[in-house]
Amino acid sequence: EAGVAQSPRYKIIEKRQSVAFWCNPISGHATLYWYQQILGQGPKLLIQFQNNGVVDDSQLPKDRFSAERLKGVDSTLKIQPAKLEDSAVYLCASSLAGTSIRQYFGPGTRLTVT
């Protein structure tokens, strides 16, 4: 079974630049999550999709972050413009549905903002 795919794996940008991350969940998984994990901390949920609808984006800094999941499959997360404090690993996860089902995580994208 193929896992959750993310790209790129690493990205270095200067502050005020824009960046986009891509996630391809496990086939058939209706729920997709984007997390931000700052070094030494646990992941923080940014946004959760159920199919192509947003379930929770309460912790997404909407002035600079945006995400979409067109057609309920792949998803992109964009930061525009980036700040130094956005340096983190961005994890994508997917699950069949609901909170009682196991989440499968991708390898993450490590973003460094200089």
Place this chain on the structure above:
Amino acid sequence: KNQVEQSPQSLIILEGKNCTLQCNYTVSPFSNLRWYKQDTGRGPVSLTIMTFSENTKSNGRYTATLDADTKQSSLHITASQLSDSASYICVVSARPGTYKYIFGTGTRLKVLA
């Protein structure tokens, strides 16, 4: 406020030794608790999932316990190996329907030869 606290923050042990990691939570209403292993540069991988009615779950050398009354969980690693070096994250989910996962900050384990 829903919180998950883990201890210790970091731990160094010798290969072959056992260790126990702790997780205390204040999440309510509780649905399930998971332990994840996160290798450096990788995404978290699920080790165990326990619901309210389960108090022990094993996965090879990993054994998780859950005390829903005291809202505590532990992850015990037996006969540690170098490959156990990783961060271990405790995640608690609120009751189905609320779609909330609360992550702990993790325990960073280093196993030395």
